[in-house]
Amino acid sequence: MRIFLFAGRTTKEIVRDPLSIFFGLGFPIVLLLLLSAINRSIPVTLFDINEITPGIAVFGLSFMGLFAAQVISKDRENSFLTRLFTTPMTSKDFIIGYSVPLLVMSIAQGIICYIVAILIGLSITASMIFSILLLILPSLIFVSIGLICGSLLSEKAAVGICGALLTNLSAWLSGIWFDLDLVGGLFKDIAYLLPFVHAVAMGKAVLNGQYSAMFPHLWWVLGYAIILTILAIVIFRKKMQAD
Amino acid sequence: MTIAIEVQSLTKKYDKKTVVDNVTFSINAGELFGLLGVNGAGKTTLIKMLSCLIKPSNGDAKLLGKNITQHPEQVHQLIAVSPQETAIAPNLTVRENLELMAGIQGLNKVNRKRKADEIIMRFSLKPYENQRSKTLSGGWQRRLSLAMALISEPQILFLDEPTLGLDILGRRELWSLIKKLKEKTTIILTTHYLEEAEALCDRIGIMKDGKMKAIGTAEELIKISKAATFEDAFVYFVTGGDIQ
Numbered sequence: 001m002r003i004f005l006f007a008g009r010t011t012k013e014i015v016r017d018p019l020s021i022f023f024g025l026g027f028p029i030v031l032l033l034l035l036s037a038i039n040r041s042i043p044v045t046l047f048d049i050n051e052i053t054p055g056i057a058v059f060g061l062s063f064m065g066l067f068a069a070q071v072i073s074k075d076r077e078n079s080f081l082t083r084l085f086t087t088p089m090t091s092k093d094f095i096i097g098y099s100v101p102l103l104v105m106s107i108a109q110g111i112i113c114y115i116v117a118i119l120i121g122l123s124i125t126a127s128m129i130f131s132i133l134l135l136i137l138p139s140l141i142f143v144s145i146g147l148i149c150g151s152l153l154s155e156k157a158a159v160g161i162c163g164a165l166l167t168n169l170s171a172w173l174s175g176i177w178f179d180l181d182l183v184g185g186l187f188k189d190i191a192y193l194l195p196f197v198h199a200v201a202m203g204k205a206v207l208n209g210q211y212s213a214m215f216p217h218l219w220w221v222l223g224y225a226i227i228l229t230i231l232a233i234v235i236f237r238k239k240m241q242a243d
Numbered sequence: 244m245t246i247a248i249e250v251q252s253l254t255k256k257y258d259k260k261t262v263v264d265n266v267t268f269s270i271n272a273g274e275l276f277g278l279l280g281v282n283g284a285g286k287t288t289l290i291k292m293l294s295c296l297i298k299p300s301n302g303d304a305k306l307l308g309k310n311i312t313q314h315p316e317q318v319h320q321l322i323a324v325s326p327q328e329t330a331i332a333p334n335l336t337v338r339e340n341l342e343l344m345a346g347i348q349g350l351n352k353v354n355r356k357r358k359a360d361e362i363i364m365r366f367s368l369k370p371y372e373n374q375r376s377k378t379l380s381g382g383w384q385r386r387l388s389l390a391m392a393l394i395s396e397p398q399i400l401f402l403d404e405p406t407l408g409l410d411i412l413g414r415r416e417l418w419s420l421i422k423k424l425k426e427k428t429t430i431i432l433t434t435h436y437l438e439e440a441e442a443l444c445d446r447i448g449i450m451k452d453g454k455m456k457a458i459g460t461a462e463e464l465i466k467i468s469k470a471a472t473f474e475d476a477f478v479y480f481v482t483g484g485d486i487q
Contacts, residue, residue, distance in 0.1 A: 005346040009332055009339075016334040016375070078333070079326035083391070086294045086324040087347050088316065241298075 002089055006097030014067050014101070024067065025109060028060035029116050036120050046179060053117040054131055054203030055176030057110045058196065061139045062170040064102045064109075068146025069162035072098060073155040091237045099143050106139030107132065131207040134214075137221045138199035142166070144228035151232075151239045170196045195224035245272040247399060247429040248293065252302035255288050255453075262288045264453035265302070270446075272307075275425050277444030278433040281481055285453040286433040287327070290401050293431070294324050306399055323397035327404045329384040330391070333377035337368050337387055340376055341394050348395035358394050366390045366420065382413035389420065393428075400424065402432040406439060418443060441473045449480045456480045 014020050032052065039047035046052070075081040084094070110132045118124060145166060149158040171177065174196035180188045191197045198220035205213035248270040255263040263285040270276045278286045291297045293304055295315035303310055309317045332340050341359040350358060363372050366386055371379060376387055385405065392400060405421065406414040414436075421443055424430060434440055440447050441461045448458045457464055457480045461473050468479035 001349075002347055005343055009335060009343050012339070013332060013334045074333070077328075079328035079330040080332060082296060082326050083324055083330040084347065085296055086319055086322060087344075087395075088319050088349065089347055 002093045003096050003100075006089070006093055007101050010071060010098055011101040011105075013071050014105070020063075020067055020070075024060070024063040024105070025112060027063070028056050028109070028113055031059070032056045032113065032116055033120065046177075049117055049120060049122045050207060051204060052176070053114060053122055054207050055174065055200045057113045057132075057135055058138050058174060058199045058203060059167075059171055059176055060109050060113060061106050061135065061142045062167045064106050064139055065142035065146035065149075065166050066159065066162040067105075068098060068102055068143050069150040069153075069158035070146075070155065072147060072150025073153060073158040076150070077155050085240060091233075091240050094240070095147070095233055095236055098147060102143045102146075103136060103139055106135055106143075110135040125207075125209065127207050127209045131203050134202060134206055134218075137202075137218075137225045138195065140225040141195055141199070141221070141228050142170075144225070144232040147232035148228070148235050151236050169194070173197060174200045176200055195221050246270070247272040247274070248276075248304065248306055248431070250293070250302075250304040253289065253292060253299050253304055254301035255285075255292060255297065256300040262453050263292065263299075266450075266453075266455045267302075268448060268455055268458055270429060270431065272429050273425065273427075274445045275421070275430045275432065275443055277440035277447040278431060278450060279435075279437070279440055279447055279477060280450035284450040284481075286450055287403060288453075289450070290324070290403055290431065290433060294322055294401050295319065296324075321397060322399045322401065323392040323395055324401045325388050325392040325403065325405055327407060329381075329388045331376045331384060331387055334375055336373050336375055337379070338363065338372045340387060340391055344391045345394045362390045362394050382409050382416070385409060385413070385417060386420070389417065393424070397428060399429045399431070402430060404433055404435065406434070406436065414439070437474050437477055449477060451481045 035047045035052050036049060039052070114122070114128055114132060146162050149162050153161065173191040173194050175191065180191050180197065198217035202214045202217040202221055205211065205217070246269050250266055250268050253263060253266045254261065266289060278289065280286050288297070292299050293306065293311060295311050295318050299312065303312050305311075306318050307321055309321065311318055332343065335343065338359055341362055342355045345355040345358045363369055366389070368387065368390065371383060376384060379387065389402070389405060402421070406417050409417065418439065421430070421432070432440075432444065444461070446458060446460055447464060449456045449464070457467065459467065464476045464480070465473055468476040470476040470479055
């Protein structure tokens with residue numbers, strides 16, 4: 001019951017912030033509409049609706065990292081977490097209570113993104129459902145990064161890193177806005193060492209029904225998701241039992 | 244008289260720095276015990292150890308018979324902490340904050356609502372119950388923070404600088420609430436306001452450099468230090484005076 005109560009509180013804390021709603025939901029949709037409009041005027045394959053939609057869906061998840069970092073670092077700074085650490089709540093209650101609402105919001109955000117894409121021309125297919133479900137893996141990555149930053153850094157630093165740095169990294173190094181082959185070299189090598197481009201490539205492959213093409217991207221994303229989730233749990237538990 | 248808190252040689256070290264140094268004392272059930280000291284004296288660290296937020300380097304303490312080192316989860320069932328900061332969920336309403344804390348302590352929906360109703364009346368929070376807590380003034384946020392600590396009816400309550408930053412009226416209002424708690428709850432209160440300790444506390448412990456320099460009633464401390472006022476007595480103990 002404690003988990004549900006705490007998860008409910010996390011949800012209210014985020015959705016009652018109008019800026020969160022705008023950036024988490026409105027901004028990715030604005031980008032989707034804008035890029036589709038550009039594509040209608042100057043057609044670019046990269047901005048075709050079935051190419052751009054999985055990319056925008058992944059990019060939108062980067063805001064979940066920001067929300068996680070913001071809510072946890074704020075709870076630390078105003079000592080709300082200190083208060084809760086002196087109650088019977090366990091580390092499991094905290095980690096699930098912070099993460100699950102954000103994972104649910106990630107899927108909801110993905111569904112809304114795909115609904116908007118359908119309204120502007122994306123064909124409805126069964127693959128779409130798998131593409132949305134697979135968003136759970138990159139959302140685990142972003143939420144875990146948010147948990148780590150929120151547990152370790154001040155609110156200002158956590159929001160700075162997850163707000164500015166993480167959203168930019170996931171934008172520039174994901175191949176959403178431009179083909180990474182056009183830049184090539186070290187930039188491309190670094191991008192392929194990070195999970196963002198793999199998450200987008202995986203989503204595109206599944207949406208287009210090319211299931212075999214989601215490999216090896218799935219392994220990259222799964223590997224990052226597992227490692228970062230474990231790391232987030234270990235760091236949060238360590239901070240909870242700090243001595 | 245039942246002993247509620249029994250502290251034995253409690254010590255906290257960070258690398259080579261000793262923040263709390265071999266502190267031993269006890270507090271009776273129903274007592275309001277004040278912890279005084281200049282900044283860095285070790286008051287907050289001592290409270291953090293007693294509330295199982297940090298582990299002691301040496302020594303131990305029993306809260307109503309439960310060891311803080313061996314049974315922190317049992318200690319958590321007995322205590323509540325109102326930290327220095329307001330420690331509230333800013334986007335939740337006053338009622339939601341109270342019901343959240345009640346639920347975390349294991350109360351079902353009906354009892355959560357009943358307890359929240361009780362506390363709202365007791366702390367005169369009715370006009371603000373549906374207002375988001377971040378929109379309350381500093382004084383009302385402090386009042387809510389204290390109310391959140393009390394919703395679980397703790398047997399031991401830690402108040403870390405409960406009136407910090409409040410104006411004199413806000414402070415007096417909170418004093419009157421704290422005085423009413425004494426009947427049912429054992430309270431440890433840290434403060435920088437000497438008049439607050441003098442007005443509220445049954446006994447006062449004065450800490451300096453991690454050590455407990457003196458313990459007694461305000462009158463006893465004045466008498467021992469041969470000072471004219473409690474402020475003079477405090478200065479005497481934190482500038483080198485000592486009693487064993």
